[in-house]
Amino acid sequence: MLTADTxxxxxxxxxxxxxxxxxxxxxxxxxxxxLSIGAVSAANLxxxxxxxxxxxxxxxxxxxxxxxxxxxxxxxxxxxxxxxxARFVLLSASLAPYIRTSSNLAILSCLILITPSTFTGCITxxxxxxxxxxxxxxxxGLPIFVASVICTxxxxxxxxxxxxxxxxxxxxLLLPLQFTxxxxxxxxxxxxxxxxxxGFLGAPLLVYLFNDxxxxxxxxxxxxxxxxxxxNYKKRGSAAL
Amino acid sequence: MTIxxxxxxxxxxxxxxxxxxxxxxxxxxxxxxxxxxxxxISYSAQAMLGVIVYNTALNKMDALTLIxxxxxxxxxxxxxxxxxxxxxxxxxxxxPSFFTSLCIFVAGYLYLEG
Numbered sequence: 001m002l003t004a005d006t007x008x009x010x011x012x013x014x015x016x017x018x019x020x021x022x023x024x025x026x027x028x029x030x031x032x033x034x035l036s037i038g039a040v041s042a043a044n045l046x047x048x049x050x051x052x053x054x055x056x057x058x059x060x061x062x063x064x065x066x067x068x069x070x071x072x073x074x075x076x077x078x079x080x081x082x083x084x085x086a087r088f089v090l091l092s093a094s095l096a097p098y099i100r101t102s103s104n105l106a107i108l109s110c111l112i113l114i115t116p117s118t119f120t121g122c123i124t125x126x127x128x129x130x131x132x133x134x135x136x137x138x139x140x141g142l143p144i145f146v147a148s149v150i151c152t153x154x155x156x157x158x159x160x161x162x163x164x165x166x167x168x169x170x171x172x173l174l175l176p177l178q179f180t181x182x183x184x185x186x187x188x189x190x191x192x193x194x195x196x197x198x199g200f201l202g203a204p205l206l207v208y209l210f211n212d213x214x215x216x217x218x219x220x221x222x223x224x225x226x227x228x229x230x231x232n233y234k235k236r237g238s239a240a241l
Numbered sequence: 242m243t244i245x246x247x248x249x250x251x252x253x254x255x256x257x258x259x260x261x262x263x264x265x266x267x268x269x270x271x272x273x274x275x276x277x278x279x280x281x282i283s284y285s286a287q288a289m290l291g292v293i294v295y296n297t298a299l300n301k302m303d304a305l306t307l308i309x310x311x312x313x314x315x316x317x318x319x320x321x322x323x324x325x326x327x328x329x330x331x332x333x334x335x336x337p338s339f340f341t342s343l344c345i346f347v348a349g350y351l352y353l354e355g
Contacts, residue, residue, distance in 0.1 A: 024336075025334075025335045025336055026335070028335075028336060028339065029339070046244065050244055050245070050248065053245075053248050053252075054248055054251075057248065057249075057251075057252035057255075058248065058251045058252050058255050059255070060251075060255055062293065062297070063251055063255070067244070067247055067248065067251060071243060071244040071247055072243075074243050074247070075243075077247060078250065081247070081250060081251050081254060082254060085251065085254045085255045085257075085258045086258055087258075087286075087289050087293075088255060088258040088259045089258050089261055089262055090282055090285050090286040090289055091259075091286055092258070092259050092260070092261065092262040092263065093262035093271060093279075093282045093286075094279075094282055094283045094286050096262045096263055096265075096266045096271045097266075097271055097272055097273075097274055097279065100263070100266035100267065100271070100272070104263070107263055108260060108263075111256060111259040111260055112256075112259075114259050116290055116293070119286065120290075123283075165354070166347060166350060166351060169346075169347075169350045169354075170343065170346065170347055170350070172297060172298060172300070172318075173298060173318055173321070173342075173343065173346050174343070175293070175294070175297050176294040176295075176297050176298040176318070176322055177321065177322065177325055177339050177342050177343060177346075178339065179290050179293065179294045180294060180322045180325050180326050180329075181325050181326070181329045181335040181338055181339050182290075182335070183287065183290060183291070183326065184325070184326045184327075184328075184329030184330045184335075185329065185333075185335065186287070187329075187330045191280070191284055192283065192284065192287045193287075195284040195285070195287035195288045195291070196287045196288065196290055196291040197291060198288055198291065199287065199288030199289060199290065199291025199292045199294075199295070200291035200292070200294055200295045200322075201291075201295075202288070202291075202292070203291065203292045203295035203296060203301075204295065204299070204302060204303050204304040204307055205303075205304050207301070207303050208303060208304075214292065215289065215292055215293070215296065218288065218289075218292050219285040219286070219288035219289035219291075219292060220281075220285050222284065222285065222288035222291075223280075223281045223282065223283075223284040223285030223286075223288055224281055224285075226280075226281075226284040226288075227277050227280050227281045227284065230280065231277070
């Protein structure tokens with residue numbers, strides 16, 4: 001069990017509200033992203049129910065774009081779907097120590113809310129406070145999820161009006177800006193921030209080794225490397241004392 | 242019909258991968274954040290975000306392709322990503338840096354692409 005480093009304990013309702021307030025910061029990019037997902041779905045001749053189902057059932061931006069734009073490739077997409085979804089293991093495993101005391105039913109019903117953005121929001125919070133962690137995850141994730149579903153619908157209805165080249169260009173930087181800003185919130189936790197930038201810098205190099213599986217393999221190489229570096233650093237520090 | 246099957250497969254696997262670690266939630270490895278395994282998972286998760294960002298912003302280009310096909314727009318992206326990181330570290334606020342960078346990028350894109 002983690003020891004709670006809590007400046008002041010709040011009620012579950014207050015923690016939920018704090019999560020909902022943080023959702024504005026951590027989830028703002030979702031508005032633009034899911035408007036685009038709706039618009040791109042319409043442009044690729046998906047039905048409204050199919051576009052909505054991708055958000056309601058999958059809630060994974062890169063995977064949704066992949067499905068929407070390449071569904072004609074059919075079963076060839078399966079290995080890529082597995083790789084893209086496998087990343088959720090890392091996010092859930094990182095959150096598990098904090099929310100493991102909640103009931104299994106409560107955890108299972110909140111799984112859809114686990115995304116890189118809610119993960120970063122939660123980890124940033126849990127490093128400071130660990131009271132009512134599941135309520136915080138729900139408070140943070142639920143507004144983002146609901147807004148994403150609504151934006152998918154609006155984007156689909158607006159359709160071609162949103163599918164301008166400048167929107168597509170902005171799309172290529174929306175998610176990166178969002179994730180980079182979230183990574184900066186890890187500061188001054190240097191190993192986490194360094195891992196993020198090593199992942200960014202390592203991607204164009206390690207792709208030569210792992211090709212299509214770079215998204216899955218590169219992070220593990222960097223994660224292992226960081227642990228080794230950190231342990232050596234600690235050993236040197238203790239030897240110096 | 243294929244699209245529905247793909248959506249169903251994606252939904253089931255996304256749920257399964259999200260749920261999998263909680264099957265081991267009481268294991269020693271996942272209850273000790275200072276332990277090597279948890280740190281490995283935690284740092285790998287951060288590195289994965291970095292890989293996603295690179296792949297999205299720079300279209301999964303390998304290092305050689307990036308150098309050979311480097312454009313001003315790519316330089317602008319790199320500058321804005323680094324700038325956003327530094328600005329959020331300094332100000333502790335996400336939204337102003339996010340919107341400023343996004344506006345600069347859209348303006349840059351419109352200027353460069355006519």
